[in-house]
Amino acid sequence: MDEKSELMKQPTIFHGMNLSFLKRHAELIAALISGILILIGYMINHMSTQTPWYLFLLAYLIGGFAKAKEGIEETLKEKTLNVELLMIFAALGAAFIGHWFEGAILIFIFALSGALETYSTEKSSKALSALMDLQPETAERLDHGQVATVPVNELNLGDLIQIKPSERVPADGVILKGETTIDASSMTGESIPIFKKVNDEVMAGTVNLEGHLIVKVTKRSQDSTFSRILHLVQSAQNEKVPAQAFIEKFENLYVAFVLIFVALMLTLPPFLFGWTWSHTIYRSMVLLVVASPCALVASTTPAILSAIANGARNGILIKGGIHLQQLASIQAIAFDKTGTLTTGLPKVTQFVNLSPLTNDDLLSHVAAIESHTTHPLGLAIVDYAKEHIKTIPNPDHVKIVPGYGVYGQIDQFNYKIGKANPKFIDEVSLHLFLKEVHIKEDQSLVFIERNGQVIGCIGLNDQVRQTAKEAIASLRQYGIKSVMLTGDNEKVAKTIMKETGVDSMIADCLPDQKANAIKQIKKEYGSVAMIGDGINDTPALATADLGIGMGAGTDAALETADIILMKNDLMKILDTVKLSKKMNRIIKENIAFALMVILILVVSNFIGIVNLPLGVVGHEGSTILVILNGLRLLKNL
CATH class of the missing domain: 3.40.50.1000 (HAD superfamily/HAD-like)
Incomplete structure (x- = not known):
């Protein structure tokens, strides 16, 4: 019974997934269906003497709907012509003179390019949501000794919040109680965690690694450094409009020119050249086909893909x-x-030992104690030790002091391992140690104190x-x-x-x-x-x-x-x-070639030396050539 119930649930789950998939990729699916219909129609046409116009008409409707709707809406809204409109007219013109296949191919190319453009736009719109994932949604506010979980945007200036180890800081503020190490790499780029104590500032979005903090809020959520980052990203993305002004201007001029040219060819030749009306209509439809921008569209899309x-x-x-x-x-x-x-990861670059112990023995003691911490410097020291010694012993006692270092006992020795802070490392012993050794500059230094005497030092640095x-x-x-x-x-x-x-x-x-x-x-x-x-x-x-x-x-x-x-x-x-650089070169070659072919076909049609089949061959042939030229980019550089 349980198995049956489970199986009955699965179609519902897959049904929801299918609906979601279809909704996200509707335009691409429509283009592919259109292409399949065209292929079936082409095969039927070659196996019989009848043109399956109904399949091509269906390809028109399914593949061309989105682009036709886009072109009409843009024309009504912007009061300007566009290539989408020319695509509609050219496809209808091809169908009008009985060339359904050529019109359907034009529809398919436009539909496919539109679907790919939509997909690219949707992918780029996720930046802000990814940033928002790093902003805590709630904070633990202290109200008269009681802890209340509240939304971050409800925090006010002066509110007290508590931040536990491993939690992300929810708001900009000043530490009132506690000491810790803060991982600020997400905000400042600092590769080494920073020690923070009372009266130090913390920023929203950074991570509290070790200590328990009480922080007074100094900025509202919308004014925090993190919020400023969100605003900067949003503003910059809104300003980053693709440099397509020239293309859009050319598109409007191109479409207007072709439509005006077709209109003139539909009316003037009988009066100027004595053409019959049937011949005039024929030449006008050929113009619509050969002037359609299939090759121009194919000049860029295959190369880019x-x-x-x-x-x-x-x-x-x-x-x-x-x-x-x-x-x-x-x-x-x-x-x-x-x-x-x-690399963004600290690595040991120098190890100094002034103790009676061998380097391996001292390193094993230090690694034994540091192996109980999660601090990036400690982890780097342990990794370094594993490269030089076979085993790491277990310490007798370890106590982490957030922001300073770590205490530890091993083989009856009392160790302090940490930064050169007088509150932690003996200042006099440290001064004597530094007089005896040469330490490389531009390193993060971790000092080793044993039984009150500084006996060693480990230098770490980010690696290029x-x-x-x-x-x-x-x-x-x-x-x-x-x-x-x-x-x-x-x-x-x-x-x-x-x-x-x-x-x-x-x-x-x-x-x-x-x-x-x-x-x-x-x-x-x-x-x-x-x-x-x-x-x-x-x-x-x-x-x-x-x-x-x-x-x-x-x-x-x-x-x-x-x-x-x-x-x-x-x-x-x-x-x-x-x-x-290679893609740009190929695209320029394709555009120049496509425009040249269109110009030659248009002129040839006007002087009557190209018929519709030859025009289609020239037009579609140029499209195939620019596609093949674009596919060269699939080869290794």
């Missing part, structure tokens, strides 16, 4: 042809540092990606400048700049400052792309002419980006630039 497929095959996700076109004109690329030029330097150098060969934007301090930024070879850098950038920096770079260089991976990069990604995301980045960055490097390989940028 082939380029996108090529990119996907090579780990490059391109969200639309317009973005790939833009890349060819980019004059400068702004790189986020953490997670883009660097292996392909970063090569990618920067390769882009320079294409005349593309590189700029590094980072929330890190200037000293760290200069070190990374030297290692990677970027042309310039801007340090200490908060999210809104990164967006402003992109605007300044635009003024200096012109067209600018931005490459990033975190929520702190989303305003800059949206403000730039082109946003490029790293595949391992946050959902917000990936949704905002126009192009995504799925394998986190910066050398893929070079491949994308090559693909962009």
